[in-house]
Amino acid sequence: MNDTRPIRAKSGTNHEGTSAHNRRVMIDALRVNGALSRADLARATRLTKQTVSNIIDELESDGLVTSQQTVRNGRGQPSTPYALVPEGAFAIGLQIDRHMTRAIAVDLVGNVLVRLEAKLPSGGPTTGIRVILDLIAAVRRRLAAIATQSEQRLVGLGAAMPGPFGLAGNGDDPWMMEAWQKFPLLETLAVGTGLDVSIQNDAAAATIAERMVGAAHGLDHAVCLYIGYGIGAGLILGGELYTGANGNAGEIGMALLAVGGKSTPLEHRASLASLYQYLSLDPADPILYAKIHDLVSTGDRRIVEWVETAASDLRWSVHLIETVFDPQTVILCGSAPRILVDRLIAAMGPLLPSLAERPDRTVPRLQVGMADPWSVALGAAAGPISLEFDPRYAAILKD
Amino acid sequence: MNDTRPIRAKSGTNHEGTSAHNRRVMIDALRVNGALSRADLARATRLTKQTVSNIIDELESDGLVTSQQTVRNGRGQPSTPYALVPEGAFAIGLQIDRHMTRAIAVDLVGNVLVRLEAKLPSGGPTTGIRVILDLIAAVRRRLAAIATQSEQRLVGLGAAMPGPFGLAGNGDDPWMMEAWQKFPLLETLAVGTGLDVSIQNDAAAATIAERMVGAAHGLDHAVCLYIGYGIGAGLILGGELYTGANGNAGEIGMALLAVGGKSTPLEHRASLASLYQYLSLDPADPILYAKIHDLVSTGDRRIVEWVETAASDLRWSVHLIETVFDPQTVILCGSAPRILVDRLIAAMGPLLPSLAERPDRTVPRLQVGMADPWSVALGAAAGPISLEFDPRYAAILKD
DNA sequence: GTAATTAAGTCAAGACAATTGACTTAATAA
DNA sequence: TTATTAAGTCAATTGTCTTGACTTAATTAC
Incomplete structure (x- = not known):
């Protein structure tokens, strides 16, 4: 009854x-x-x-x-x-990475007005959250100094961190990202800042950035292949960011490169983590990107080797993405040094034949997007702007 | 200016x-x-x-x-x-397959009221279209005999045929599917029947059927892995069928099973076409399914071998789908004989570890869907019903 | 057995946002 | 100079949801 x-x-x-x-x-x-x-x-x-x-x-x-x-x-x-009007709205973006945190302030059209970064102390969220809240407060102060109305026109705080979410950890995680993923970040940030908070993985954030001011501007079907410490894809499907049933759509780092016994996850071969391991570099090195830049530009043999394998795996990934999503374009972006992304793109050509080779194609199959350590933070900031101002199905419905 | x-x-x-x-x-x-x-x-x-x-x-x-x-x-x-009210609306579904065409009439809730099939003559669309139009007319007559108001309440004709669309053919196509794909089917059917016509690939159609009356009923994030002559995935993303920028999303038959030189498309190993080839069966044999059924139930060695490799590839496919789409569930369905699909499912377990293994899971990671030669035609018919009655973003917008 | 409570459903007036059609303004073309 | 075209406004209308009071019909409490 x-x-x-x-x-x-x-x-x-x-x-x-x-x-x-x-x-x-x-x-x-x-x-x-x-x-x-x-x-x-x-x-x-x-x-x-x-x-x-x-x-x-x-x-x-x-x-x-x-x-x-x-x-x-x-x-x-x-x-x-x-x-x-650029000053019509502002948003704060926060990137939580393994050993760094970055915060950014953007306006309605995606101009970056303030950017600040800080080292994250070891010890995970309990000590890190203080650093983060201070960083956000500092960004807000600087923003207020530039734009008088900023506080009234702040639409939210977008946070980005590596996914996937809701997964039991495997323990091999020196930077405690697992602890961060379990930490009630959204609630803590909401209370600590008084802002509306949203959280996304870093690939999704980078994708939002590409859509607001980058290569996906105005496209309704685009996939961003994001190379950071890991690798992930951000999905613009039907004009909206698609995040799946649990927010983990596009986490292709775990995709297996071959069927059968000894298959390798994509992440182990085409990600900065794999590069660091290949070159025995310390990921926490503050001048890491400069070092990589030098190694690339001097034509270091090991880099060339790594680029070769990674490009081969990425070529496969692009083919897979085209096959599975049928997007207008695929965008390669990352927090990797620009020069490295350019080398990867160059090494990826020619692409594998796929059904994306259409006579009516107007956009290239593969494009370069942002390659900048700040792109995730920018995308994180673009998130609240998009939530507030972009047309979406959910925005029409009640509640 | x-x-x-x-x-x-x-x-x-x-x-x-x-x-x-x-x-x-x-x-x-x-x-x-x-x-x-x-x-x-x-x-x-x-x-x-x-x-x-x-x-x-x-x-x-x-x-x-x-x-x-x-x-x-x-x-x-x-x-x-x-x-x-089941009799509140009706729709006709049409499946165009390599050597067969099937037409079906359904009502608002998905009951199948009429089903008819016919052989497609060799010679492609020019001769085949007559057979198809006659078949549709016959279905409508029978429907009208059962349901008086059927003609007034007919919301449309949904057609389904193998994808992908808009691709240059490769010539190895004895049943002229390529010719069908180039033929102005939509316009011809619209003129020939006076109905609103929509076209989808067979995997998408099967998925619509699963959503209306099958395992995806009420789910907003589900992927159907459809095994027919080829293999494809139908995508329910955010409560709507996602078809990509050119209608080819989910055409995973071309997905490559391994990175590098000698990689095989999935379609060559996990599809009925591959089974027919492995067993040297004639795909046009009218009692093909009965033969397969017998071979499976008698435990034929070659079938067992084929099931083993196909299941291994499908295990990988499910892992890939889970990784890429983060759905609530994956549904294995097909136009293959039920017994074969059951064997495949059995042979696929245990699934590969993936981020779909969540503590909060309520639906199984993998489910069996329809396995019936009529499922595509049913889904084709469900298409117009869905277009007319399901909530969708596009239905709110003008024009 | 009566009264109080709870929930389903209706009535009629009101509010909100887009539409309609006539009108004004300001440019170019004939 | 006049006709035409296009941008944009004004005022009234229409369509659809909301509001708040009301009716109906059941269960629970005394």
Whole structure:
């Protein structure tokens, strides 16, 4: 009788959902196309001129868009283009890495306004969280000095750290990432900063960055292959970041390179971790990237060898991604030194034949994305901006 | 000046989008949970009782739902559950296979009402299309004999055929699937039947079937591994079928089993085509499935060998799918004889360790789905029903 | 047995956001 | 100079969900 199985249903929607969506669509259109007139927006979004006018008025008075100089387009009244106001919103991004933490402040269009980093003390979250909260506070102070309204217009804090989440650890983890993954980071950061907090893995964060200001800008189907300490893929599927049932979609580091007995995870051959091991480098070395840069540019034999195997594995990965996701493009990015990523890309050509070789292709199959130690922190910061302003299915629904 | 680059923007929405979405949400809730009262629906969808009442009244007068016997739930007025009316809508499904074509009629809840098949003559689309149109007409006549309102309530025709689409052929194709893939099937069927037509690959169709009436019912993140003449995956991501930028997402038959020189596509080892080749069977043999059934049940040595290698490759595939998509579950289905799928499943255990091994898991990592020569046709028919009635982002947007 | 409580469901008015169609403004083309 | 075209606004309308009070019908408590 009193059978209390939960009822599963999608959420309904109402006027507010409609309105919220249309606002987001306007902002997205301005982000992707640059400045547009009200009439352009009406045509592009299929809303009426009047509706667009009302929404733009509202966005303007909210300080999110401004009008630019009118332009004459031939016959008819000149149009007034509107563009996003960079200072319309800000977000903080936080990267927690094995021995470092980085924090960044960005504005609505993805300009980086502040960047600070700190060493993470050994000992994991219990001691590290203090360093992180201090770092965030410092970024906020510097941001406030640059942009007066920053605190009122701060939409959130995005954190990024290596995944996968929710997995029992294997113990071989000198930097206690496992401890970090178990730590109630979201709650602690929310309480410690008073901001809305979201967490993602580093590949997903890098992907969000590529979509906001990088090679995936304006694309609805793109996969970023992110090479960091590990390797992961960030998935833009149908215009939204896809994170899977448990937030671990795209964690291809564990993908096995061969069927059968002695198969190796991709991560063991194509990741910075594998490079460090191959070269016997200390990952905590503060001038590690400079060293790698030198080794690459002097044509060090071991680097060349590593690039060869890694490129072969990456070629396979790109083929797999194309086969499985059918994206518009694959973007290779990473926190690796730029020169290394460039070498990898060069060594990866020619790509394996795949069904991505289409006659109607407009974007290259493989593109270089950001290769910068700050790209994950940037993507982490872009997360809250995207959550707040990008059109998404979930944003239309109630609650 | 007259710089006519197209403006890219997402579509806006309005009241009708809201209303359409809420209708779909109701239908979905009834499909997933069975009968629900107006009050239940209001709680589950987060809409008000009044809104739900209005929508249910409308759905009832449209003949899509009916009230059932009132039930006493303890204190308070007894509730009146509503359920979907099977005869509320119908759809036709068409499978075009290498040497066969099958057509099916289903109702709103996925009951199969009519099924007919025909041999496809050699000669490809030019001669085959006549057979297909006749088959569809025959299915419609039989359906009309069973269900008076069927023609008025026919929401569309879903077609399924082997992918991938938009690829240059390789010539080794005795059944002219390549010719079929180039043929303007959608337009021809639309003109020939007067129905709304949609086309999908067979794995996607099988997946839609699993979601409507099979193992993926009510799941929002599931991947179906479909073993037919080839092998493919159908992707339910975030509650919707994901088809990629060009409709080829999930075509994992081309995935390479090993990195480096002599790598084999998955399709060459785990597909019925590979089985036929291994056993020197004729794929066009009309009693092929019976033969396979006998061979399996008598424990034929070559079948056992094939199952062993295929299971090993499928074990790898499941691991890959779990790694890449992070789904709630993986479903093994196919047009292969049931007994063979069961043997494969048995031989696949134990699965490789992966991040799908979670303590909070409620569904098995791997499940058996439909294994039936009709599952693709069923899924093809379920396609139009899903397009018309399932909640989707695109259904909210204008145009 | 009566009254209180709880829950389902309806009624009618209200609120919100997009739409409609006529109008104004300001440019180019004839 | 006039006609045409296009951007953008004004005011009224429409469609859909929400609100709050009300009705109905069951169980529980006294």
